Each structure stands twice: as structure tokens, then as C-alpha cells.
Amino acid sequence: MSDAKNESAVLNRFLMGNEAIARGVIESGCSLATAYPGTPSSEIMESLVRWKTELKSSIYLEWSINEKVAFEVAYGGSLAGKRCAVAMKMVGLNVASDPFTSAAYLGIRGGLVIIVADDPGPHSSQTEQDSRFFSWFAKVPVFDPGSPAEALEMTIKAFDLSEKYQVPVMLRPCLRVCHARQNVTISHPRSQINIGAFEKNWTRWAATPKFRLALHGELNRKIETISSTEIFALPKLIAGDSQSSRIVITSGSVSSHVRDVVSSEAKMSGLSVYKVDLPYPANHSALQSLVDSKTETLIVEETYPVMELQIGNRTKVKGRMSGAVPRQGELDPEAVERIISGFVGLKPKDFEAPNLKVRRPSLCAGCPHRPAFFMIKKLFNGAIYAGDIGCYTLGVNLGAVDTCLCMGASIGMACGFAQAAKQGQDGELVVATIGDSTFFHAGVPALINAVHTGANFVLVLMDNNITAMTGGQPTPATALTADGSKAVPIDMERLIRGCGVEFLEAVDPYDYHALENTLKAAKSFSHEKKAGVSVVITRRPCIRSKNAAVSKTKFQVGENCDKCMTCVRDLECPAISFVKQNKNVRIDPDLCAGCGFCVEVCPSKAISVWGI
Amino acid sequence: MIQMILCGRGGQGIVFLTRLLGDIATRKGLDVISSETHGMAVRGGSINSHLKIGSFSSPLVRWGHADYLLSMDMLETGNNRQFLKEGGVVFENSPVASESGLFRVDAARIARSIGRIQLENVVLLGFSAFLGNLEVSVEDIRARLSQDPRESVRNYNIKALDAGVKVGSAMKTTGGSTG
Ligand code: SF4
Ligand code: SF4
Numbered sequence: 001m002s003d004a005k006n007e008s009a010v011l012n013r014f015l016m017g018n019e020a021i022a023r024g025v026i027e028s029g030c031s032l033a034t035a036y037p038g039t040p041s042s043e044i045m046e047s048l049v050r051w052k053t054e055l056k057s058s059i060y061l062e063w064s065i066n067e068k069v070a071f072e073v074a075y076g077g078s079l080a081g082k083r084c085a086v087a088m089k090m091v092g093l094n095v096a097s098d099p100f101t102s103a104a105y106l107g108i109r110g111g112l113v114i115i116v117a118d119d120p121g122p123h124s125s126q127t128e129q130d131s132r133f134f135s136w137f138a139k140v141p142v143f144d145p146g147s148p149a150e151a152l153e154m155t156i157k158a159f160d161l162s163e164k165y166q167v168p169v170m171l172r173p174c175l176r177v178c179h180a181r182q183n184v185t186i187s188h189p190r191s192q193i194n195i196g197a198f199e200k201n202w203t204r205w206a207a208t209p210k211f212r213l214a215l216h217g218e219l220n221r222k223i224e225t226i227s228s229t230e231i232f233a234l235p236k237l238i239a240g241d242s243q244s245s246r247i248v249i250t251s252g253s254v255s256s257h258v259r260d261v262v263s264s265e266a267k268m269s270g271l272s273v274y275k276v277d278l279p280y281p282a283n284h285s286a287l288q289s290l291v292d293s294k295t296e297t298l299i300v301e302e303t304y305p306v307m308e309l310q311i312g313n314r315t316k317v318k319g320r321m322s323g324a325v326p327r328q329g330e331l332d333p334e335a336v337e338r339i340i341s342g343f344v345g346l347k348p349k350d351f352e353a354p355n356l357k358v359r360r361p362s363l364c365a366g367c368p369h370r371p372a373f374f375m376i377k378k379l380f381n382g383a384i385y386a387g388d389i390g391c392y393t394l395g396v397n398l399g400a401v402d403t404c405l406c407m408g409a410s411i412g413m414a415c416g417f418a419q420a421a422k423q424g425q426d427g428e429l430v431v432a433t434i435g436d437s438t439f440f441h442a443g444v445p446a447l448i449n450a451v452h453t454g455a456n457f458v459l460v461l462m463d464n465n466i467t468a469m470t471g472g473q474p475t476p477a478t479a480l481t482a483d484g485s486k487a488v489p490i491d492m493e494r495l496i497r498g499c500g501v502e503f504l505e506a507v508d509p510y511d512y513h514a515l516e517n518t519l520k521a522a523k524s525f526s527h528e529k530k531a532g533v534s535v536v537i538t539r540r541p542c543i544r545s546k547n548a549a550v551s552k553t554k555f556q557v558g559e560n561c562d563k564c565m566t567c568v569r570d571l572e573c574p575a576i577s578f579v580k581q582n583k584n585v586r587i588d589p590d591l592c593a594g595c596g597f598c599v600e601v602c603p604s605k606a607i608s609v610w611g612i
Numbered sequence: 613m614i615q616m617i618l619c620g621r622g623g624q625g626i627v628f629l630t631r632l633l634g635d636i637a638t639r640k641g642l643d644v645i646s647s648e649t650h651g652m653a654v655r656g657g658s659i660n661s662h663l664k665i666g667s668f669s670s671p672l673v674r675w676g677h678a679d680y681l682l683s684m685d686m687l688e689t690g691n692n693r694q695f696l697k698e699g700g701v702v703f704e705n706s707p708v709a710s711e712s713g714l715f716r717v718d719a720a721r722i723a724r725s726i727g728r729i730q731l732e733n734v735v736l737l738g739f740s741a742f743l744g745n746l747e748v749s750v751e752d753i754r755a756r757l758s759q760d761p762r763e764s765v766r767n768y769n770i771k772a773l774d775a776g777v778k779v780g781s782a783m784k785t786t787g788g789s790t791g
Binding site: 349 | 646648
């Protein structure tokens, strides 16, 4: 390809927002980056790996065990004088919130950028919280990019701002930036920046509460200076002209919808649009005088009223606080059109709400989690099923997941259910399910807690060898780290034994009878003998991973089928369906992954190998 | 300036098509922006992606603004109709006959006959690029696919593209009814 050899300083590429952010990290002269996967942030680390290879960079990259640790590693690197970055999704910031809020007080040395991807909508998250509010809470400046190209520029600005003021800086892209693709101009990276080795100073880096008060004052002064002097904190005109009497102020990914809607609708041509790149700490006096000089202002931002609340006198302001902007849900282009039409007194175009027949997501055909859930349901009928976060949350479809709170909560909650059961209605069965990556992330302390307190429940640890839901990232049990360099794999069995678990067995979930017997034994250990937590590891690689030994065998439904629907309803394999037209049960050979589990599941023995 | 929606089920190669078109447009020096679906939806669920070529800021197509809908699955056509503007055109992978404003090609059957069901997206692309004005031509696509370093992938893709084009051109001459 000719452009790969292009010698000029800049190139044009069609990049995903997350790839652009990763490019910005490398172009900034960053030396260390960490992350924990989570949609929509996961591709940032994956792209860093690709840029590292393409540019032969020496940047250190790691998938950390969780977001708290990822933040601490990057923070350590910053104190050592290097530029460092850490990436996660917004609920990951909840996990990292402890070091994050504290680091703002202490400050940094080498530039430290925290990339937090938000998911308004929410498309694949538990909440639609606005990380800009978290940045406000922690007093950390935040850039809010509107497009992949802008995300790249802002990543570089974020490092510069961080170093200039010695504060951590957040970059908060939303889903529509992370997973948007755009033609983006890239440049050659700066060489890695090093502001000099760590200098011991315990009054700062190990500050006791007395010193923290002074540090808080210092942080307040930095924030005040940034808000009043940095141009990013000012509203800038991005559409229309400054003479309009009615304006829209916006920020982040929703600003791109606002700009497209306003510029494509003739009836909105009297409006002008202002955008703030740094919504916290925004220049509130500039915002206030802009608002005061106009007849009316509409504030359109995602997801919480961050800029809006920084305006002291909001009598001429419409937005979330006034009810002009809905308080939840993604502000997609249709929502933006409705909001702005309402603001300028137009009737929005009437669209019939489409009658969607959206397919619900399902565990893949051949997914090793499916047999595990099927068997749990079969043996523990009526139990409380404490579930967790990952692909296996889809165990809901099989009726074997009752709860989903946050990473690692299945084990902690199972403790609660088990202790509650001890106090009353005896015999309450509790089964917790968790994936391997989530177990490492936040399950281990909860398991220690469960063993220590003598909780009786069965824990099924679904080990598919990777972090499957977010695209197959390595876990601490993998022998490789993010960029393929050697890692020390953590032995899961030794870890679990070390937590004090006495009943521990691993089983192949494709093996119907072994799975059944192991789960029965676990049930008897935890529930009949009340001997504590039992752990069953169901181990088989994710069907989509390169370690999966996918079978070429296909299966078919024969004449014995009495249409009991056990396979369709209880096993819920997407390859098996009831065909209404000819009233029979069919296995789609294009979808069947040949796991063979349905053969055992069918009570009529109607399923057999294709061609036999 | 063109706006389109590509839709189908997870695993049908929607993301591949979006990236391919965007990549070609970028190399041609055009402004292009798109939005992909990732995450939970990809597990066999409905997915769509938005693609806009021209001076747009938002990666999302607004309801009633798409010039084209490229659909890998009949049911998903229904789920994405609202994006289409008045007079917008649908290109659909299905065995049924075409009708006004809705051009159909049995891409799955063709892909299977070439030897890989996974090629159905490329068949649909060839068909759509021949009949529609996607700002990216069949020749642009062919040139890009020919750059794939893996010989067998290259050959399969070109075969699938040409098969789609062939159905499209037959349709043009017979004035609508499918072959
Ligand atoms: S063998 Fe049965 S359960 Fe396994 S993927 Fe095929 S149809 Fe589904
Ligand atoms: S479980 Fe067996 S008998 Fe029941 S519907 Fe499925 S194939 Fe038919």
C-alpha cells in the first residue's frame, strides 16, 4: 500500500474514536498506559497495542486486574515523571474512585490523563451516569470531545494541561465518539516525555490529613485559574452568528448532532450554537454573561446538567433543570430535533414511532455458559440465582440469573442471601455465577468474605479463558499481557484454595454427566451438609476465541421429536428454533456450533449427528 | 453528501462493510463519519451502523434522512425503515422478488454457491453499489478488495462482489424483476 510509505508528517485514516484517542496518547509522548475492558472503552487499549507495533514505540501497556489498580499503576508512573494514561468505562470509574479523588488533591508529576467512556442510552451498561459530574466531584478538569478527530486533539491537550497545572485531567468521550469512525488526520508522535525522576516528599505524596487541607486549597486555586484563564473553558461559536438573540450551548458528542440538526433545518437558521470543550471547570462568568446578553439560552449536554449547574442565574436558561431536555436517555438526533424545535416554537416533524422487532441478544450457539446455566436450572430449581456482569448476564434468558448489580456482586450478594436464609425459611438454595475476568476483578475479596463468614452457597465460576463480552481481552490467568509480551499466569485453583475454599472442582461444561455430578456434589456440600461455599469451575474457552476447538459436526432433529420445546425454551440455543410454517423443530446448520449438548437435553432422544 | 444505514444480525458482516466503505471514501479524500454497534447487541442481536459521506458532524443518521438502507436481513429492514427519507432506496438480502424502491438479491444463496456464507455481505455490497450512487463505486470497491494480502480472501471477495453486480445489472436490463 502506497500510503504506508508516505514520508509526510501527516496522514489521513478512517479511525474509530477509540483508535483516535489511542493515537493521541501515543502522539503525546506517553510512556505507560493501563486499562480494564468495558464497552465502550475497550478498543482504546487494543488500538494502543496496534499503534505501538506500527510505530515501534516502547510504551508500556497493560490490561490491569481492575480499574482501581489500573489507575494506581498509571498514577505511580506519573509520580516517576512519565506521561501516563488510564482507560475505563464510566462504571469503572466508580471502582477507581478512591485513588482518583485522592490523586486530585495530591497532584501529579508527569501528565496523567484518565479516559472514561460514558454510555448514555445506556447501550451496554448498568447506569448512564455522567463522568463529568465525577470530575466535578473530584475537582479534576474534563475535556468532552464531539468526534473522533476532536478526541485525538483533546487527548494531546489533556496531557499538556495536566502537566501545566500538575493535576490529573479527564477525557470523557461518549459512546457516539468511541464507536464513531471518521477520517482523521494523524501526525508523528513526540518522543516520550520525562519530567525527571521521583523526588521524595512525604508532606505531598504521603500527606497526612493536616497537609491535605492545604492541598485542597491548592487544588481549588488551580481549578479557579483553569476556569478563568484557559480558552477551552470558554464557550466558542460553532454554528450560526454571534448576533442571534437565541442560542444553544452544548458540549461533547451531542454537540455534533446539534450542529447537524441546526445546519440542516432552514427554520432553525436564526439560532447560533456555542460549544464548551472543557465543561468542568467551565468559565462560569463567561457563560453567565453570554446567557445574560441573550433573550434565551438552551443547554443541550449529555447526560447530566454539568454546565447548566455552573450558571448561577438560570432565569433565561432552558435545559434539563427546566424540563426542556429529558432527564434520562441518550440525546440522539431525533431527541435533539425535538428539543430544539420546542425551543424555537416549531412543531417537530411527526414520525411514527417504529414498531421494532429487535432480536434480543442471546448466548452464542455452542457457548460453554449455556450448558452450565441449563444444568444449574435443572438441579437447583427454585434457588436464588445471584448473577454478575459479563456475557453470562444473558443467563437471564435461561431463567438462571436473578440479579445483576455490579462487577463481582454475585458473590457478595450470595453471602447476603445465604445469611438471610439462615435466619428463617431454611433450605433456601443460593447459586452465584461469575466469569473468570470478573472474579479476578472484584470477586476474590467477596469470596474470602464468604468463606470467612461461613456462608453456604454454590459458586459456579465460568472460566472461558478471556474477557469475552468486551471482545476477548486477556485475564490475569493468561500467559500474555496486552501487547503480547510474557505475563505470569495466575493459577485460579491455587488462588481459590488460598481463599480457604474446601470444595473445589473443575469440569468441562460440554460434558453433560460430569457437569451434572459435579454440581450435585457441590449442592450436597453447601446445602445438605451446610459445610460452606463450594466452587465449581466450568472451564472451556469462549467459542469465539482462537483457543476454542470448534467442532465441524452438525446436529439435526429427527422424527422422534414430540415438540416438547425443552431445547427451544430451556436450552435456548439460537441455532434451534420452532418453524411455524411446517410445525417442526429445526437446527440451523449455519448457526450450530456442534457442541452436542442438545443431544443429552432432549428427553425424546430426537437429536442426532447430521447425516446419521 | 450521502447518508445510509447498514443493518442486519450480529455476525453478518455489517461492521466490515461500514469500515470498507469508510476506508475507501477516506482514501478518495472525502469526509466520512459513521457509527458502529458493539457490545451486547453483537451476540446475535439486531445491529445497524450509520454512514455519512460529506460535511457532517454527527455520526448518526436522523430519522427520515437516509438515502439508502443496505439490509442483510428482511426483519431488520422493518426495524430501520424510519431512517429512510421519502424516495429513499432499500437494498435487501432476501430470496423474495424486488418491488418499487426495494431491490432484493438472494445474497445468502449466492454466497453459499460461491462456497462461503460469510460472503453474503459482499454480494449485497456489489449489488447496492451497482444500482445505487453510494459515492463509492463498484470499481473503487474492487480496487480496495484487491489489496487484501491474503490471496484466497481476495479471490473470494472479488467473486462475491462480481456476483452481486451481475444480479444488479440483470435487474437493470429487465427493469426490476429479480433473477
Ligand atoms: S449442537 Fe445443539 S446446542 Fe450445540 S450449537 Fe448445535 S444446536 Fe446448539
Ligand atoms: S427437546 Fe427434543 S423432543 Fe423436545 S422439541 Fe427439542 S428436539 Fe423436539
